[in-house]
Amino acid sequence: MKRRLSRVVSRNFIPTFGNPLEDFLSGFRLSDGPVNRRSDGLRRPTPYSTRCQTAFPNRFLDIDRGKIHGMSRRIGLVGCVKKKKGLAAPARDLYISTLFRGRRSYVEQSCSEWWILSAEHGLVSPDQVLAPYDVTLKDLGSPERRYWSRRVLVDLKLQASPVSGDVVEIHAGSEYRDFGLVQGLQRLGCLVEIPTQGLRFGHQLRFYSEQSREQRGRG
Numbered sequence: 709m710k711r712r713l714s715r716v717v718s719r720n721f722i723p724t725f726g727n728p729l730e731d732f733l734s735g736f737r738l739s740d741g742p743v744n745r746r747s748d749g750l751r752r753p754t755p756y757s758t759r760c761q762t763a764f765p766n767r768f769l770d771i772d773r774g775k776i777h778g779m780s781r782r783i784g785l786v787g788c789v790k791k792k793k794g795l796a797a798p799a800r801d802l803y804i805s806t807l808f809r810g811r812r813s814y815v816e817q818s819c820s821e822w823w824i825l826s827a828e829h830g831l832v833s834p835d836q837v838l839a840p841y842d843v844t845l846k847d848l849g850s851p852e853r854r855y856w857s858r859r860v861l862v863d864l865k866l867q868a869s870p871v872s873g874d875v876v877e878i879h880a881g882s883e884y885r886d887f888g889l890v891q892g893l894q895r896l897g898c899l900v901e902i903p904t905q906g907l908r909f910g911h912q913l914r915f916y917s918e919q920s921r922e923q924r925g926r927g
Contacts, residue, residue, distance in 0.1 A: 780873050780874060780875065781820050781821070781870075781874045781875070782818060782819045782820050782874070782875045782876075782877060783819060783820070783821055783822065783823070783868055783870060783874060783875070783876045783877065784814075784815030784818065784819035784821070784822030784823070784876075784877045784879065785822070785823055785824075785825050785876060785877070785878045785879065785880060785884075786808070786811045786812060786815055786822060786823070786824050786825065786879045786880065787811070787824075787825045787878075787879060787880025787881055787884045788803055788808070788824060788825060788826045788827055788828075789803045789805040789807055789808045790805070790842075790844060791803065791804055791805040791808075792804060792840045792841075793840065794840060795839075795840070796837055796838060796839040796840070797837065797838070798834065798835050798836065798837055798838075799824050799826070799832045799833065799834050799835070799836050799837070799838050800812060800824070800834035800835065802838050802840070803824075806913060807909070807912060807913060807916070810912075810913065810915075810916025810917065810919075810920065811879040811916060813916065813919075813920050813923070814879065814903070814916055814919055814920075815877060815879060817919075817923055818877060819877055821868070822834065823864075823867075823868065825860060825880050825884050826838070827843045827844050827845045827848075827856070828841040828843040829841075830856065830859045830860050830863055831859075831860050831863035831864055831867065833867075845881075845883040845884060846881075846883055848883075850887065853883060853887035854887045854888050856887070857884075857887045857888035857889040857892065858888060858892075860889060861888070861889065861892040861893070864893075865896075870893065870896055870898050871896070871897065871898075872896065872897025872898070873897060873898075873899070874897075874898045874899070875898070875899045875900075875901060876893050876898045876899070876900050876901070877901045877902075877903065878890070878900060878901070878902050879902075879903065879904065885902065903915070904916075
């Protein structure tokens, strides 16, 4: 009997944070899918698009309709900043610095979805309500930064489900990127872009300001 790959996460599956890619793939196993029988008792093959949708429910090929869904998404990752509101707020509104607002405006235009990289909470949805906090990766050593990166990669795989060919656009400092995050995304086959890599703080502000003016001009 032919078997197909479906994503079935074991109840005993606990990420080890040793190798994020292996942690993620360990949640996959081969399982027998539902058997469709014809009236004469013979097995009817499951349509390819159904098999893909079962294995990857949010990202599948609809071959029957000749369309491709969920391919080559552009995912934005925006680093948190120190300047925050004094009260709890949705993460998109909690950070109030000019730099963060420039990053947010940029990814809202360039990406199909975006997430926040929080030094305290890891990967955060823009709509997730957070209280103010005073944690920065700049104060952490290399081992802690690597652990944080592994944590973010696991959360990304579970929440955003990036696949090979997706573009991940990172708007964050080297302390967020260079301790396993970029390498982990590349191992998944993602294309990583860093629009402001190598730019000093003032040049980053200018970059986002110019991009914002261009967007308003096109609007």
